[in-house]
Amino acid sequence: MHTSFALLGLVTCLTLSPAWAETTETPPPIDQKSAFLEHLMQRMTLEEKIGQLRLISIGPDMPQPQILKEIAAGRIGGTFNSISRAENRPLQEAAALHSRLKIPIFFAFDVIHGHRTTFPISLGLASSWNLEAIQQAARVSAVEASGDGLDLTFAPMVDISRDPRWGRTSEGFGEDTYLVSRIAEAMVRGYQGSSPSNADSIMASVKHFALYGAVEGGRDYNVVDMSPMRMYQDYLPPYRAAIQAGAGGVMAALNSINGMPATANIWLMQDLLRKDWGFKGLVTSDHGAIWELIRHGVAQDGREAAKLAIKAGISMSMHDSLYRDELPKLIQSGEVSQKELDASVYEVLAAKYDMGLFHDPFRRIGEASGDQDPKSEQRLNREAARQIARQSLVLLKNEQNRLPLAKSSTIALIGPLADSPIDMLGSWSGAGRHQQTVTLRQGMQQALGAEAKLLYALGANLTGNQSIIDYLNRFNWAETEVNPDPRNAEQLLAEALEVAQKADVIVAAVGESRGMSHESSSRTQLTLPDTQKALLKALKATGKPLVLVLMNGRPLALEWEQENADAILETWFSGTEGGNAIADVLFGDYNPSGKLPISFPRSVGQIPTYYNRLRIGRPAPLDPKEPGNYTSQYFEEPNGPLYPFGHGLSYTQFQLSDMQLSSLEMTADQSLEARITLKNTGDRAGETVVQLYIRDEAASIVRPVKELKGFQKIQLQPGEQQVVRFPITEELLKFYNAQLEYKAEPGVFQVQIGLDSQQVQHQNFSLKP
Numbered sequence: 092m093h094t095s096f097a098l099l100g101l102v103t104c105l106t107l108s109p110a111w112a113e114t115t116e117t118p119p120p121i122d123q124k125s126a127f128l129e130h131l132m133q134r135m136t137l138e139e140k141i142g143q144l145r146l147i148s149i150g151p152d153m154p155q156p157q158i159l160k161e162i163a164a165g166r167i168g169g170t171f172n173s174i175s176r177a178e179n180r181p182l183q184e185a186a187a188l189h190s191r192l193k194i195p196i197f198f199a200f201d202v203i204h205g206h207r208t209t210f211p212i213s214l215g216l217a218s219s220w221n222l223e224a225i226q227q228a229a230r231v232s233a234v235e236a237s238g239d240g241l242d243l244t245f246a247p248m249v250d251i252s253r254d255p256r257w258g259r260t261s262e263g264f265g266e267d268t269y270l271v272s273r274i275a276e277a278m279v280r281g282y283q284g285s286s287p288s289n290a291d292s293i294m295a296s297v298k299h300f301a302l303y304g305a306v307e308g309g310r311d312y313n314v315v316d317m318s319p320m321r322m323y324q325d326y327l328p329p330y331r332a333a334i335q336a337g338a339g340g341v342m343a344a345l346n347s348i349n350g351m352p353a354t355a356n357i358w359l360m361q362d363l364l365r366k367d368w369g370f371k372g373l374v375t376s377d378h379g380a381i382w383e384l385i386r387h388g389v390a391q392d393g394r395e396a397a398k399l400a401i402k403a404g405i406s407m408s409m410h411d412s413l414y415r416d417e418l419p420k421l422i423q424s425g426e427v428s429q430k431e432l433d434a435s436v437y438e439v440l441a442a443k444y445d446m447g448l449f450h451d452p453f454r455r456i457g458e459a460s461g462d463q464d465p466k467s468e469q470r471l472n473r474e475a476a477r478q479i480a481r482q483s484l485v486l487l488k489n490e491q492n493r494l495p496l497a498k499s500s501t502i503a504l505i506g507p508l509a510d511s512p513i514d515m516l517g518s519w520s521g522a523g524r525h526q527q528t529v530t531l532r533q534g535m536q537q538a539l540g541a542e543a544k545l546l547y548a549l550g551a552n553l554t555g556n557q558s559i560i561d562y563l564n565r566f567n568w569a570e571t572e573v574n575p576d577p578r579n580a581e582q583l584l585a586e587a588l589e590v591a592q593k594a595d596v597i598v599a600a601v602g603e604s605r606g607m608s609h610e611s612s613s614r615t616q617l618t619l620p621d622t623q624k625a626l627l628k629a630l631k632a633t634g635k636p637l638v639l640v641l642m643n644g645r646p647l648a649l650e651w652e653q654e655n656a657d658a659i660l661e662t663w664f665s666g667t668e669g670g671n672a673i674a675d676v677l678f679g680d681y682n683p684s685g686k687l688p689i690s691f692p693r694s695v696g697q698i699p700t701y702y703n704r705l706r707i708g709r710p711a712p713l714d715p716k717e718p719g720n721y722t723s724q725y726f727e728e729p730n731g732p733l734y735p736f737g738h739g740l741s742y743t744q745f746q747l748s749d750m751q752l753s754s755l756e757m758t759a760d761q762s763l764e765a766r767i768t769l770k771n772t773g774d775r776a777g778e779t780v781v782q783l784y785i786r787d788e789a790a791s792i793v794r795p796v797k798e799l800k801g802f803q804k805i806q807l808q809p810g811e812q813q814v815v816r817f818p819i820t821e822e823l824l825k826f827y828n829a830q831l832e833y834k835a836e837p838g839v840f841q842v843q844i845g846l847d848s849q850q851v852q853h854q855n856f857s858l859k860p
């Protein structure tokens with residue numbers, strides 16, 4: 092416990108909390124949460140109550156002396172973006188020691204895929220299909236973040252994304268409802284541990300509620316217009332899964348849904364979230380979103396915006412001052428009732444209570460004497476980062492077993508992403524330091540030692556388009572995000588070709604900069620930028636084997652690359668230990684096991700390509716060689732994605748055989764089991780993911796062609812085999828019907844099992860009435 096807090100003589104856990112220091116009335120014991128908080132609320136002034144609803148960004152907008160004053164006056168409920176104990180301590184002292192009622196504040200931050208240690212971006216984490224590893228990544232992040240005095244993260248981000256033009260695709264876990272829901276649970280369990288009140292836990296605030304990933308055209312902040320059935324079936328379950336796993340918070344999305352912004356959406360926030368789902372935690376707005384209600388055109392001024400938001404149940408206002416400015420007048424006029432205000436205040440206080448802050452506001456901040464340099468190497472968990480980064484890499488192509496590479500050859504490593512530490516971190520890696528990040532060049536060099544020769548050339552700048560570079564540098568997260576080499580394209584290419592000529596094999600590291608897959612970074616093209624395309628063509632023309640290492644935060648359109656490269660390894664943005672992890676895979680020290688959590692289109696015009704599409708009357712023929720007249724397709728290119736959902740190769744071969752169902756029929760209260768034998772028929776140990784899909788053959792409404800309903804990641808030695816079992820219960824067959832009832836309908840179902848979503852074995856069974 093913080094000394095000054097203890098010195099006050101307030102043995103909070105026993106009888107007296109600091110909030111009651113000035114009262115003669117005996118407060119309820121602290122372990123009686125609602126009585127304790129309600130009693131506290133009776134003592135709060137209107138200004139203090141409104142203060143609790145303000146979530147303020149620490150930064151240039153509010154210098155420290157001013158923020159200390161505001162906190163001590165009880166005018167701030169929580170802050171975000173200050174990420175060290177030393178920064179947070181005086182702020183908590185102002186709140187918990189010096190404010191009238193001594194109500195603690197909380198500290199929040201976007202701990203999205205790691206904290207001091209950066210793990211792969213969320214899309215990469217999802218590619219591991221390893222829930223334990225994902226949970227561990229969140230646990231390590233929580234330990235590091237709580238060690239910096241943080242109490243809450245604005246994560247997990249579980250927006251289903253099916254349009255890779257959307258820049259925030261990188262920040263989510265892909266296109267599939269089932270997979271994202273399981274990951275949502277794992278992330279919440281990892282962040283919160285056994286309780287968000289633990290000193291080494293942080294509270295999870297799931298976002299962006301709701302449907303942010305479905306913004307029209309993949310253009311950030313755009314509208315969402317969606318049928319209720321699609322919403323309930325595909326987009327809402329991951330948020331609910333996070334809440335059922337115990338997430339203490341929910342952040343409202345920036346978009347509107349069927350004409351009403353989430354921030355003012357009473358149906359979404361009250362009826363669905365609180366009444367139907369029973370959520371009792373803290374709802375915050377997104378950054379400035381209450382004020383944006385004016386821009387959406389549903390509020391004519393700040394007063395109306397504040398009124399709409401609080402009535403919808405947005406309890407904390409992130410980074411805007413409308414609650415402070417408008418709520419006093421709205422309460423006075425009776426337009427917002429005391430009851431409505433109190434409901435929000437209670438939510439904020441209850442969240443603080445659940446974070447353990449009333450018991451000890453300094454439980455995560457500790458004593459100054461225990462502070463560590465937040466930037467020190469000791470703060471990092473490199474081993475955990477390397478383990479999961481290896482699992483997040485997806486081998487998309489490996490012609491003639493070009494990979495793994497021998498450690499004895501001469502390798503030319505070429506490309507703008509080969510040695511770019513900032514980009515390894517990926518988007519939303521606020522506390523990660525590029526100075527502590529291993530690039531691919533460093534990782535390969537370390538793996539090779541003196542055994543082989545690693546030659547390097549930049550080869551091309553990220554892009555030749557100056558306005559794109561200017562745009563990316565405007566974000567200015569690091570000193571310079573994108574730092575083009577001043578040499579011209581010909582000079583860079585000449586150097587690369589010279590290097591390539593001396594090598595046995597070329598490894599080209601190409602893709603996007605991290606800023607290209609970020610908030611506000613929607614794209615109209617999904618091909619590699621022209622400079623990089625030209626580089627690859629020139630490298631291909633050397634006739635040397637060409638291995639592509641891709642770094643990107645969204646599916647790209649890679650038809651040329653698929654045709655021309657010998658091997659392609661998707662590495663996303665793989666974090667602090669990314670370079671080592673990629674080298675592990677390139678040299679065969681780790682056998683790749685990642686699978687795509689999102690399908691890759693052939694071209695941008697083919698979007699959307701998600702695998703679990705609804706059935707239609709004129710589907711394109713399954714065999715791409717068959718003519719598809721009057722069927723649903725684009726006639727200029729083959730139908731279907733370039734790489735399907737669930738795709739990912741290994742250095743060994745796996746075979747599935749003998750799919751069996753324990754019974755060909757079941758009733759609602761029975762279950763059956765699907766079994767299949769997985770065999771490692773190659774000569775290396777390896778892991779793969781066996782995937783279970785179910786298709787409802789006929790129902791009261793149109794159902795998807797298939798849906799993922801289970802998966803198991805299994806490791807086998809060469810020659811080893813294992814029977815994989817999937818229980819099938821009525822629960823797996825349920826869906827939202829036209830009345831939005833969640834029910835299974837009797838009839839025929841097809842069970843499909845495969846190592847990706849396309850190549851599957853299948854068998855039917857019936858659900859009997």
Ligand code: BGC
Binds near residue numbers: 201245378
């Ligand atoms: C983003 C949120 C984020 C918030 C605070 C907003 O711009 O949409 O996802 O949590 O900023 O950093």
